[in-house]
Amino acid sequence: MASPLTPRATDFPRWYQDVIARAELADNGPVRGTMVIRPWGYAIWERLQAEMDRRIKDAGAENAYFPLFIPQSYLQREAEHVEGFSPELAVVTHGGGKQLEEPVVVRPTSETVINSFIAKWVQSYRDLPLLVNQWANVVRWELRPRLFLRTSEFLWQEGHTAHATEADARAYALQILNDVYLQTMVDVLAIPVLIGHKTARERFAGATQTWTCEGMMGDGKALQMGTSHELGQNFAKAFGIQFSDETGAQQYAWQTSWGASTRMIGALIMAHGDDRGLRLPPALAPVEVIVLVIRDDEAVRAAADALVAELRAGGHRVRLDARTDVSFGRRAVDWELKGVPVRVEVGPRDLAEGNVTLVRRDNGTKRAVPLAGVASEVAADLVSAQADLLSSALAQREARTTVVASIEDVPAAAEDGFAVVPWELVGASGEATLAASGLSVRCLQRPDGSLATDAAPDDGGTPEPGLRAVVAKAY
RNA sequence: CGGGGAGUGGCGCAGCGGUAGCGCACCUGCUUUGGGAGCAGGAGGUCGCGGGUUCGAAUCCCGCCUCCCCGACCA
Structure with missing residues (x-):
């Protein structure tokens, strides 16, 4: 049978696009570089968001929301920052049918607006540290867009903090790197990222230090998956973030900013995908278990319904596929393309012997399991699928x-x-x-x-x- | 912005002077259903835009626009 996808070895970028289309993750938007995230892709993003958001809050940051539009003059307050971002800004010059007195930029990142407010909110060392995060869309007019990896508009979280000392700021930047990004990438995405700091050349515009997580993709190329920056006092001086210390002296705050985006979904595809499509780590899968009814048969349907109920009661995300008007092969291929970790096939032949068939997406193994043992087998499969994806990605990275x-x-x-x-x-x-x-x-x-x-x-x-x-x- | 390529039903393509076709997808019916089902019938296109040549243009000519690939920038 022909593969539904261009094989990875034949043309990796083509394979990547095929997976996105066939797994129904995203489409190109009408404006160049924009992206429509389809329900399956968005459900993955929501899971990733939830995992990150919990860790961000554990690190003490609170969510807030700042405006999409930023006065152009704000960008110009920090010299390196404006130099770094000017080439890719989207600028609004008209509003309400009139030319604006001052153009506004659509945020490419929010250091400038957020820090202008942090300046208002911080008066005393008792106000520090101040830790905010926002989930938002940002716009960077990219020259060569690619779905999820580099789109003109993307979704992300961006954290912005102010601290009393450089040591505090550094410790926090590293806490985010380790406890939020590294943990999410390894434990949730199952991608064994390298962590380190960037060279001056690769550093974020306006930062004194950039810490990064770098993943290896299936073709051996690297992808920057998340960064945590120390901003020194650059923005504090540009935006006047000052506080009175214990002695009453005025000090500039030390700051951090950190972000991770929908690019991680691109990483997920390229790190784990194979010639049959996506392979989702269970921790991220919108559907962990697909229960597939092979034939339209009363006993089969009843057994499948019972299994779905039992697995849901066990805390798993389960979906029933009882579309018996669509051929078995078609449905099996579709769920493999979408990367669902475990498939339970319920059909009359197995059922006559009291069995169902369990299929693992990550390694393709198939086996008959007695009905009574399905719940525990599925639970075990999900645990080992999560671990095996990580270890095979690690083995691949070491080999390369x-x-x-x-x-x-x-x-x-x-x-x-x-x-x-x-x-x-x-x-x-x-x-x-x-x-x-x-x-x-x-x-x-x-x-x-x-x-x-x-x-x-x-x-x-x-x-x-x-x-x-x-x-x-x-x- | 430099170097290549392409614009034709939803997607992928053929046609390259005589009024538009193939595969997949879609709709209807019947037979199917344990790895992308088969047969029959059906719907869908101002051939990127503007101008020109011609009895006649998807096809030839001129101009424009857009998209894709390779480089410089980037979560």
Whole structure:
């Protein structure tokens, strides 16, 4: 039987687009670069949102909402920030049929508006830390859009915080990196991301430090999946965020900002998808178990209904597919395309022996299970499917990671994977050379993969020695 | 913005001077249903836009627009 998708090995980008179309995740919008997120894709996003939102709140941040429109002049208050974002701004010049006195930009990110309010709200060291998060859409006029990975409008969360000291700000940026992003990506998305800090070249516009999570996709390329920035006092000075400390002296606050977006769905597709479609980690699957009625038969239907009820009572997200006017093969293929982790097939042949068939999406295994044992088998399958997706992604990353000892060996090693090389051998000039051949330094980290404690912002001291650079092609 | 390519039913394509067709999808009916069912019937298109050549243009000519792929930017 012909595959419903272009095989990954034939044309990975084409495969990616095919999966999005066939799994009904998204469509291109009418305006270039915009995206319609379809119900199946949005349900995945809602689960991801819920998992992140809980962790964000555990980290002490509160949700709020700020306006979509920002006065253009706000962007200009922070020099690097405006320089970084100007090329991709959408600017509104007319409203209500008249030209506006001051154009407004559609937010590309909200540091400027949010900080202008934080400036109002912070007076004393007792107001700190101030921790807000917002779930919103943002617009960046991208030159080369790709669904989920780089769309002109995307959904994300952006956190913005103010702290009394640099150490507090750094600790919080790292707390978000570890307890929100790393945890969500590993435990929920089942993607074994690398964490580290960005080089000055790759840093967020206006930040003194950018911490990142980098995932490896199925073709060996890297994807930046979430970032947590230390903003130093850049925005505090630009927006006048000052407070009286314990001694009564005026101080500028130290800040962070951090964001992760619908791009993670692109990562999910590319990290776990196979030639049959999406493979969803159970933690994210809108439907964990599909109960498929093979034939229109009274006993079969009754058994299927009972199973659905039992599995739901066990706390699983279950859907019944009793569309017996559609052929079995068609329905099986459709649910595989959508990536539902476990399929329970209920048909007269198995049922005559008191069995149903359990099929796992992640590894394709199929087995007959007695009715009485279905609930516990399904529960076990969901747990191991979650774990196995993570471990196979990890194995794949390790197989495609090469440690090299000279910068000359980097391009070959990064051809279809990650090259790891001492940062001392690369440096800013080596980084520029690599960039010319389509490679970038994804992050810097210690040789054991841990974070550098003194990541050396531009203005402070010498970089920690012995760091390694992870180099790859990137999305 | 530089280099390539393409615009024809929902999607993918053929047709390249004589008035539009194929596959998939869709609708109806019957037979099917344990890995994308079969047969029969049916609906759907100002051939990207504007102008020109011609008895006649999807097809040839001129202009414009849009989209896709490869580079510089990016969650």
